[in-house]
Amino acid sequence: MLRFLYVLGLAALSAAAQLTLHSGRFTVTSEAGTQLRSEPISLRHKSMGLVTLSPTDTLKVAFQVLNKETGEGVQPHQVFLRFYDPETQEEGIQPIRVSAGGKAKFELNMAKPPPSLPPTTTNPLAVSLIIGSFEHTGLQAYIFDLVVPPSQPAPVHPDEARFHLLPEIQHTFRPDQKMPPKFISFVASLITLSPWVVLIGLWSLVNPRLPRLASPSILPFTVTLGAFESLLIWYWVDLKLGQVLLYGAGLAVVTLFAGKHALVTISEGRTGKA
Numbered sequence: 530m531l532r533f534l535y536v537l538g539l540a541a542l543s544a545a546a547q548l549t550l551h552s553g554r555f556t557v558t559s560e561a562g563t564q565l566r567s568e569p570i571s572l573r574h575k576s577m578g579l580v581t582l583s584p585t586d587t588l589k590v591a592f593q594v595l596n597k598e599t600g601e602g603v604q605p606h607q608v609f610l611r612f613y614d615p616e617t618q619e620e621g622i623q624p625i626r627v628s629a630g631g632k633a634k635f636e637l638n639m640a641k642p643p644p645s646l647p648p649t650t651t652n653p654l655a656v657s658l659i660i661g662s663f664e665h666t667g668l669q670a671y672i673f674d675l676v677v678p679p680s681q682p683a684p685v686h687p688d689e690a691r692f693h694l695l696p697e698i699q700h701t702f703r704p705d706q707k708m709p710p711k712f713i714s715f716v717a718s719l720i721t722l723s724p725w726v727v728l729i730g731l732w733s734l735v736n737p738r739l740p741r742l743a744s745p746s747i748l749p750f751t752v753t754l755g756a757f758e759s760l761l762i763w764y765w766v767d768l769k770l771g772q773v774l775l776y777g778a779g780l781a782v783v784t785l786f787a788g789k790h791a792l793v794t795i796s797e798g799r800t801g802k803a
């Protein structure tokens with residue numbers, strides 16, 4: 530039991546241990562390798578002057594992460610440099626690889642800036658060092674302000690204009706169709722019905738007789754023809770084309786046999802066999 534409490538106590542002390550930096554320094558060099566500026570990195574306050582880089586300069590940051598209590602090198606789980614523009618609120622996070630002994634090094638070559646560098650203007654970037662560890666207290670320090678050349682604007686995508694706000698579509702509708710006068714509608718109705726009047730008049734002169742229309746041999750054919758007419762009316766009112774074709778196919782078979790039987794009966798009646 531005592532041993533278990535001792536282990537828990539050591540774990541608590543280890544988790545509460547703080548980190549610090551040793552030999553922290555940033556250096557600015559020119560394209561020719563000339564050292565333009567070199568200052569130590571302080572965790573208490575940032576560098577007083579602006580760190581300015583030209584398009585060909587290189588910024589080098591080096592430090593070692595130590596356990597503040599024991600002075601031993603520590604390899605934290607995460608180490609980042611944060612570049613933040615307070616004006617535009619753009620930021621970039623650059624991970625830094627740390628060795629097992631806690632030593633870290635990073636180079637920012639402005640001739641080939643990394644993708645982690647945010648879009649820049651003439652405003653300085655606030656550079657912070659962030660160190661995270663599961664076994665130690667985290668560390669964050671604002672180390673200096675960095676001025677870099679303004680970045681080029683992002684290239685315009687060829688489809689960008691398609692996502693811009695378009696003018697509102699104004700729909701134009703045709704005016705309502707005007708109804709013809711009632712007299713013209715009445716005359717048109719009479720013209721439409723006139724063929725039926727002529728047909729009925731001619732039938733009255735001919736006086737047609739259909740003696741076998743209601744006979745058992747011919748009536749089924751007449752009923753199927755009426756069913757076809759009813760199917761067309763039903764299609765006009767409610768049915769769909771597929772339903773009409775389905776019902777019509779079945780009705781056509783019945784009509785075919787009924788019509789054949791009716792024709793045979795009429796033929797036999799004319800030849801005197803019925």
